[in-house]
Amino acid sequence: MESEMIDIATTSxxxxxxxxxxxxxxxxxxxxxxxxxxxxxGAFMDAETEIIRTTIRKYSEARNLSQxxxxxxxxxxxxxxxFWAHIARAIPPRRVRSSVQELLELTxx
Numbered sequence: 001m002e003s004e005m006i007d008i009a010t011t012s013x014x015x016x017x018x019x020x021x022x023x024x025x026x027x028x029x030x031x032x033x034x035x036x037x038x039x040x041x042g043a044f045m046d047a048e049t050e051i052i053r054t055t056i057r058k059y060s061e062a063r064n065l066s067q068x069x070x071x072x073x074x075x076x077x078x079x080x081x082x083f084w085a086h087i088a089r090a091i092p093p094r095r096v097r098s099s100v101q102e103l104l105e106l107t108x109x
Contacts (some may be wrong), residue, residue, distance in 0.1 A: 023088035055090040
């Protein structure tokens with residue numbers, strides 16, 4: 001049975017395959033649509049932003065990362081395998097690219 005994820009923004013249901021594609025492919029929105037993968041665009045809802053913050057906090061706690069190490073993951077050279085996909089999986093149907101952009105905007109402000 002294929003897993004399903006609920007989109008908090010539109011209450012649509014994504015297949016596990018679509019959710020994984022959104023989390024791991026760095027495509028433009030148009031390419032996702034060409035492949036039949038729905039993705040949400042536009043401003044992030046407050047709930048989505050909170051999910052990003054919570055996901056990063058839990059990720060860093062599970063790995064005993066300092067604030068500096070988390071910032072290095074976001075801005076620097078520390079490219080832990082799967083970090084961005086982990087964040088993007090928390091907020092389907094957002095693309096990994098839009099999740100990165102939102103996170104960068106959150107941490108810059």
